[in-house]
Amino acid sequence: MECMSLLGFSACAPDPELRASLPFPVFDINRDSIPPMLRRRTSQATQMAFSVASAVCVETRRSAAALPAVFASVAGEIQTTDRLCTELVKPEGVISPSAFHNSVQNTAAGYWSIAQQCTQPSSSLAAGCDTFAMALLEAWCQLSCHGGELLLVCYDERWPTYLDTARGERAFACALVLAAEAVDDAIAHIARPHFGAEAFSTLFESLAARMPVLAAIPLLGLTSAGGAAQNIPVSPVVPGWQVRISPLNTIPVPL
Amino acid sequence: MPFAHPKADPIMTMQSHISPVAVTAYQCVSVAGDDVESLYLSLIANRSCLKPLRLFDIPFETLVGEVTSPLPDIRPGLKAYDSRNARLALKALNQGDFRSTVERAMASHGVGRIGLVLGTSTSGIYDSENAYAHFQSKGVMPTDFQFLKIQTAQATAEFLHLELGLQGPCYSISTACSSSAKALGAAQRLIAADFCDAVLVAGVDSLCRLTLCGFNSLQLVSPEACRPMDAKRRGINIGEGAALLLLERLNSENAARPRLLAVGESSDAHHMSAPHPDGAGAVLAMTLALHLAGRDVSQVDYINLHATASILNDLADAKAVNHLFPNPPPCSGVKGLLGHTLGASGAVEAVVSLLSLERGFVPGTCGFEQSDPQCPCPVTATPLLDQRPRLVLSNAFGFGGNNASVLLEAC
Numbered sequence: 001m002e003c004m005s006l007l008g009f010s011a012c013a014p015d016p017e018l019r020a021s022l023p024f025p026v027f028d029i030n031r032d033s034i035p036p037m038l039r040r041r042t043s044q045a046t047q048m049a050f051s052v053a054s055a056v057c058v059e060t061r062r063s064a065a066a067l068p069a070v071f072a073s074v075a076g077e078i079q080t081t082d083r084l085c086t087e088l089v090k091p092e093g094v095i096s097p098s099a100f101h102n103s104v105q106n107t108a109a110g111y112w113s114i115a116q117q118c119t120q121p122s123s124s125l126a127a128g129c130d131t132f133a134m135a136l137l138e139a140w141c142q143l144s145c146h147g148g149e150l151l152l153v154c155y156d157e158r159w160p161t162y163l164d165t166a167r168g169e170r171a172f173a174c175a176l177v178l179a180a181e182a183v184d185d186a187i188a189h190i191a192r193p194h195f196g197a198e199a200f201s202t203l204f205e206s207l208a209a210r211m212p213v214l215a216a217i218p219l220l221g222l223t224s225a226g227g228a229a230q231n232i233p234v235s236p237v238v239p240g241w242q243v244r245i246s247p248l249n250t251i252p253v254p255l
Numbered sequence: 256m257p258f259a260h261p262k263a264d265p266i267m268t269m270q271s272h273i274s275p276v277a278v279t280a281y282q283c284v285s286v287a288g289d290d291v292e293s294l295y296l297s298l299i300a301n302r303s304c305l306k307p308l309r310l311f312d313i314p315f316e317t318l319v320g321e322v323t324s325p326l327p328d329i330r331p332g333l334k335a336y337d338s339r340n341a342r343l344a345l346k347a348l349n350q351g352d353f354r355s356t357v358e359r360a361m362a363s364h365g366v367g368r369i370g371l372v373l374g375t376s377t378s379g380i381y382d383s384e385n386a387y388a389h390f391q392s393k394g395v396m397p398t399d400f401q402f403l404k405i406q407t408a409q410a411t412a413e414f415l416h417l418e419l420g421l422q423g424p425c426y427s428i429s430t431a432c433s434s435s436a437k438a439l440g441a442a443q444r445l446i447a448a449d450f451c452d453a454v455l456v457a458g459v460d461s462l463c464r465l466t467l468c469g470f471n472s473l474q475l476v477s478p479e480a481c482r483p484m485d486a487k488r489r490g491i492n493i494g495e496g497a498a499l500l501l502l503e504r505l506n507s508e509n510a511a512r513p514r515l516l517a518v519g520e521s522s523d524a525h526h527m528s529a530p531h532p533d534g535a536g537a538v539l540a541m542t543l544a545l546h547l548a549g550r551d552v553s554q555v556d557y558i559n560l561h562a563t564a565s566i567l568n569d570l571a572d573a574k575a576v577n578h579l580f581p582n583p584p585p586c587s588g589v590k591g592l593l594g595h596t597l598g599a600s601g602a603v604e605a606v607v608s609l610l611s612l613e614r615g616f617v618p619g620t621c622g623f624e625q626s627d628p629q630c631p632c633p634v635t636a637t638p639l640l641d642q643r644p645r646l647v648l649s650n651a652f653g654f655g656g657n658n659a660s661v662l663l664e665a666c
Contacts, residue, residue, distance in 0.1 A: 074403070074407055074409075075407055076407075076408065076429065081380070085383060085384055085387045086387060086391075088384055088387070088465060089387045089391045090391075095468045095469055095472040096472065097472040097474075097528075100472055102527070103465070103469070104430075104431045104654050105408055105429035105430070105431075106430040106431060106653070106655040107527070109657070110522075110527050110654065110657065113524045113656060114525065114526065118522060118524055119521055119524050119536060119539060120521070120522060121543075122430075122655075123428060123430060123437060125427060125429070125441075126408035126426065126427045126429060127425065127426035127427065128413060130425070130426070131409075131426075134425075134426040137450065138444075140448060141441070141444035141447070141448040144447070145271070145447050147271065162390065162395070162396050163406070164401075164402040167402075193450075
C-alpha cells in the first residue's frame with residue numbers, strides 16, 4: 001500500500017476554551033448522536049466517541065455498519081473505573097453490574113457496534129503517549145492487509161486529578177474515515193508511519209504532552225489548513241512516530 | 256436462517272488472504288504451573304487446579320486460578336512499572352529458553368524490527384486497588400503510584416518493551432476477554448505490512464477485586480469449580496496468567512515451527528455483556544479465520560471453545576460450532592482447569608492449542624460430565640491421546656460482543 005486516504009474527520013471537546021484554541025473545527029458532545037437508551041448510561045468518553053464517529057460518517061456519507069473500527073484511548077473508561085475502585089475499598093461498597101461491564105476499554109466500541117448494527121471487526125487499543133500514532137499504525141496494517149475503508153476513533157475523557165496530576169485534564173476525541181490507497185474523494189493522503197524527528201508545533205506541544213490524544217492536532221490542523229505536504233509528528237514524543245501528510249482540499253500555493 | 260444481519264457482510268468486504276507467520280517460541284504461567292511443561296502435564300491429567308482465593312478477601316464463595324508461586328522482582332530501573340501484571344509477564348518471559356529466543360530474534364532482525372502487542376483486560380488494576388485503599392485512609396495516592404505505568408492498558412506492554420530493549424511498535428489491545436486473541440491478529444498484520452519481522456505477543460491478566468466482584472455482581476461466578484458445557488454448570492471461575500508467543504516471518508530456519516494462519520475478528524452488535532443468542536458473531540469470526548487462511552471447515556481437527564461455563568456463553572459457543580460445522584471435530588474448553596484468564600485467555604489458549612498440535616493430543620474439558628441437550632456440539636470430556644490435530648481453531652469472545660477466532664496449523 002502506497003498511502004492511506006483520509007476521507008474526512010471530526011473532532012469534539014467539551015471544554016469551550018480548548019475548542020476555541022484548536023486550528024480546525026471542533027464541536028461539543030452531540031447528544032443526538034447517542035441513542036436515547038444510552039444517554040444516561042454512558043460516560044463522557046463514550047459520548048465523545050459517539051459524537052465524532054457519527055459526525056464523520058455523516059460527513060463522508062459512509063454507512064457506519066460497513067466500517068471496521070479502531071478505537072484508541074489512553075485511559076478508556078477511567079471515570080467509571082475510578083468510581084468502581086472507590087467503591088471496592090469501602091467495607092460496604094456496592095458494585096453495579098452495568099458499571100462493571102461499562103468499565104472495559106472497549107465500552108465505546110461495543111456500544112457503537114450495537115447502535116450501528118455493525119458486525120465488522122472492532123478493536124480497542126492503548127499505547128500511552130503513542131496512542132494516536134499506534135491507532136494510525138493499526139489502521140495502516142488493517143487497510144494494507146484487507147483493503148477497503150475503516151473508522152478510527154481516538155478519545156480520552158478527563159482523568160481524576162489524583163491519578164495523574166500532570167495529565168488528563170482536557171477531554172478530546174477525533175474520528176477519521178480512512179481508505180486504502182489514493183482514492184478520489186480523499187481530503188489528504190497519509191504516507192506510511194515512520195520514526196522521525198520533526199518537532200511538535202510549539203503552540204500545541206504542552207497541550208499534547210498533558211493529554212496524549214491531542215497528538216492528533218498537527219495532522220488534523222494541516223489537513224484542515226491545506227498547503228504543501230509535510231512530515232508531522234503523530235505522538236508528543238519526539239523523535240518518535242511521524243507521518244507525511246499531503247493535504248488535497250486546497251489549491252497548492254504556486255512557488 | 257437462524258439469524259441474519261441485514262447490513263454489510265464482512266466476509267464479502269474482506270479482500271484477501273494473509274500470510275502465515277511462524278510461532279518460534281511460547282511460554283505460559285498459570286495456576287497449572289510456571290511454564291508450558293507444567294501446563295502440558297496439567298492438560299493431560301485434566302484435574303482442576305482451581306482453589307480458594309488467597310491474594311485478597313472477597314465477600315462470597317468461589318474458586319480461582321491463582322498463581323501462588325513466587326513472582327520475580329522488577330529490576331530497579333523499571334520499578335515504576337511494578338505491578339502484579341508486570342511480574343506475571345516477567346515470570347513468563349524468564350521461563351525456559353523464551354527470553355533467549357527473543358534475544359536471538361533481536362540479534363538477527365534488529366531491535367527496531369521487533370514489535371510488541373499485549374492483550375489485557377485488567378492491566379495493573381490490582382495494584383491500583385491497593386493504591387485506592389491507601390488513598391481512602393491517607394487522602395493521597397501513594398507517592399510511587401504512576402497511573403500510566405501501572406493502571407492503563409499499555410502499562411505492561413511498555414514494561415516488557417523496556418525490559419527487553421525492543422524498539423519496534425508497542426501497544427496494547429483491550430477488548431475484554433478477546434484482547435490477546437486480537438493481539439495475535441494485530442501482530443500478524445504488523446509482519447504482513449512489513450513494519451516488523453517478529454512480534455512478541457503477550458496475554459497478561461491478574462486477579463483483582465474489580466473483576467471478581469464485577470462478575471459476581473453479574474451473578475456469573477460459580478461457588479465451585481466451573482463445569483464448561485455441562486448441564487449442571489453454575490457459572491465461571493476467574494483465573495490469572497501470562498502467555499507469551501514470539502511470531503516471526505516465515506523463513507527456512509523456522510519452517511518446522513507451527514504457524515499462526517489467521518485471526519478472524521467480528522462484532523456481535525447485540526449486547527454489552529451477553530453474546531448473540533445464536534452465536535452469530537462467533538460464526539462470523541470462525542468463518543473469517545478460515546477464509547483469511549484459505550482453509551475449509553472440513554480441515555479443522557480440533558476446536559478450543561471459549562466455554563466459560565456461563566450458560567449464555569456456552570450456548571452461543573455450541574450453536575455457532577453446530578451452525579458452521581456439518582461434522583464438527585472434537586471440541587473442548589480448558590477453563591475448568593485454569594479458570595477464565597479474561598484478557599489473557601486468547602493467548603493462554605493459543606498456547607494450549609499449540610501444545611495440542613506439537614505434542615499430539617486433544618485436551619479434555621475438566622468439569623464436564625453431563626452434556627447439555629441445549630448445547631449441540633461434541634464436547635470432549637477427557638483428553639484424547641490418540642489424536643494428532645494439524646489444524647486448530649481457538650475461540651475467544653468478550654464483553655461488547657467482541658469476537659476473535661485464532662487458526663493455528665502444525666508445520
